[in-house]
Amino acid sequence: MVRFSKSRVFFLTLPFILAFVLVNIAIGPVYVPIVDVFKSLIGMKVPYTDKIIILQLRLPRVLLGLGVGAALSVTGNAFQAMLKNPLADPYILGVSSGAAFGAILANVIAQLYYPYFVFYMWIFAFVFGLLATAITYFVSRRHGKLPPTELILSGVIVNLMFGAGVTFLIVYGWRDVQITSFWLLGSLSGAGWHDVLLVGISSTAAVVFFTAISKYLNAMVAGEEEALYLGVNVEMMKLLIFVIGTLITAIAVSTSGIIGFVGLIIPHISRRLFGSDHRISTPASAIFGGVFLVACDTVARSAFTPAEMPIGTITALIGAPIFIYILRRRVQNV
């Protein structure tokens, strides 16, 4: 499944991504000239307020968007091949809401009892993300297979359950219902450089890992038995994809809440454009996912000033119709 000429396309996209990042930093409730953005990024002198906006507010936010978008997309892409189900993604499977529950649980424990628990946030997110996926998996399994409708139904239940858990914990812990929207609909606001570092490392690792196992993902697309016949250690692969995908998602969720549909629609679009070979569709998903989330975030923070729209609302408005489209024609050619 190789068409190496396509890999060159990625290098050609780099300048566009850079330009895209500059534009997205410039746009916001306060407009910053693109020239100033460029100047401050290469360390030249710009007005102090602009410098703060660019380096402390918008740059980490854009970078976090790139990282989270990439993480969710490559995980979705791998889950879809692993489960032989083009509708699987961290959000649908309930990983995201389980992870959000875990992150908030750590926060509440930190708030009420042991302040240092805040450092365990992503570990809690990981554990509860695993739990949520496990529930969805075992509830929807029929004779060793995961029928799409059963998978979606169990995902919905798991999402509702952990979503309720999130609201309960927040109101219990802070007596404040406002914070729930950050977690349940996601937001890149409040992105700090430590978030960028954490997500940057985990997302890069995810892209490398999922690209490296492309050949196995390609074989798994035809079913577990076919993959076994081609010499793939399927059980080992499933466990690796499941655990690493959940870890990556948990880290993304603990910095930015539950952002839906990205992991579903981006891999779909990447495969449409570049074909179903995972060696191409994985890095393509990472790039598109990052760019898509940054664009959504720019709309979320600029279009409705002084208010800010939760980013999950934007991704859902775009993603839900595409989801319906895939569901209707999922029989083949997806």
Add this chain to the structure above:
Amino acid sequence: MSEVLKIENLSYVYPKSSKKALDSLNFSVEKGEIIGIIGPNGSGKTTLIKAISGLVEYEGSIKLFGKEIKSIPRTELAKKIGVMAQEFSPIYDARAIDIVEMGRTPYTNLFGDLSDLDKTYVDFAFKALNIAHLRERMFYSLSGGERQIVYAAKVFAQSPEIFLLDEATVHLDIGNAQHLLLKMKERAINGATVIATFHDINQASVFSDRIIVMKSGKIYSMGEPEEVITRKMIKEVYNATCEIVKGPSNVVNVLMTLDTMLVNR
């Protein structure tokens, strides 16, 4: 002739089942041989294929070139044994060439890059099956018969020493079935070993050097087609009444009858 496969006391019980799906099977297969396996639904044909391909935790022994199948790493096994099932249905569409290249998975490096040798095998598979014109076509735009031939090309590209066919012709019309079986025969002439299960006794008869008849997980009989395909076997194994006729080149054929006079005889 050298022994490729030796099966001794092979048994298997599905989890949560008390009935033996395979019950103390014993047989061996020579290099270049074509073995046809027939038997009614649920007689253990598919389970036997799964056992030989290393998919189930069997009891007893299956030796491939003298080595126990269980002890052979999956990638090594995939270089020796190629399996073709009833149909191939990937969730994503891809070009025929992408599907056939998948057959090289056990041989490629971590990144799945094809070497010149890999490409030679892929080209060979397309040529051998006369489907070079389908190379760039999308898999799901092909007819059912064409898809199965592309699937066969994938297994050809895998270049195994043993081909396991699990009712690979069951959805094919007579033209496509003939094409596939002829190509498999060619492989056998070139030294590959073929083990194939069949629903259609006549296909098994015309294709196989030797036939194994299975009933309730056991071997009912084994031998050359004209030895094992008898009215008595069809009655006892399939509970059906039929006439046996000898066709051209002495191939035995089974004719089903619905004549009540004959059925009740």
